[in-house]
Amino acid sequence: GxxxxxxxxxxxxxxxxxxxxxxxxxxxxxxxxxxxxxxxxxxxxxxxxxxxxxxxxxxxxxxxxxxxxxxxxxxxxxxxxxRQLRTDDAAELQAHRDSVWAEVSQLLDDIVEGPEAASGAAAPSDVPGGAASPS
Missing domain, CATH: 1.10.10 (Arc Repressor Mutant, subunit A)
Structure with missing residues (x-):
């Protein structure tokens, strides 16, 4: 019961x-x-x-x-x-976390580098609305 x-x-x-x-x-x-x-x-x-x-x-x-x-x-x-996972489950979970982390890291690297870095984009002061020095 x-x-x-x-x-x-x-x-x-x-x-x-x-x-x-x-x-x-x-x-x-x-x-x-x-x-x-x-x-x-x-x-x-x-x-x-x-x-x-x-x-x-x-x-x-x-x-x-x-x-x-x-x-x-x-x-x-x-x-x-x-609290305790079986050893096989823990290893599988760690492998999954590692692959997700690698994928996220690559995406973040691509965002940080971005297409601007490859094409030599203009500096923020040259962009309209960017941080230009006061005249």
Missing amino acids: EYCFAVEMLGQPSTVLVRNGDYNSLPRNPLPMGRDEFIVLLHADGTRTAKEVMQASGLEEITVISILGKLVDAGVLLVKAE
Whole structure:
């Protein structure tokens, strides 16, 4: 029930949960919270994974995951991301970033050099409306 729903919502144990700081999207009605809920919320600090929250809380896995799911469903916590990527995914992502960066760098170089540099364009003082020295 609750546990299975929470597992689907949270994803992997490496998912990081962040407290929702957007007052307008927080629940309007009071959320019933006991000692366990407060302990879990305390440890969900935006840097810990779901697994680390579970370990730090000292509570059983089923309890922690169910509470995290309830807090995410209510909008009190937000799912940030998975902290660890698989090595293959990380290498593929880095290769993609490198190729995009190379392409962007080339575009920026072309813009900076521009067609004016190749054709010997006029200096700004020679262009109408340019920065001419006062006469």
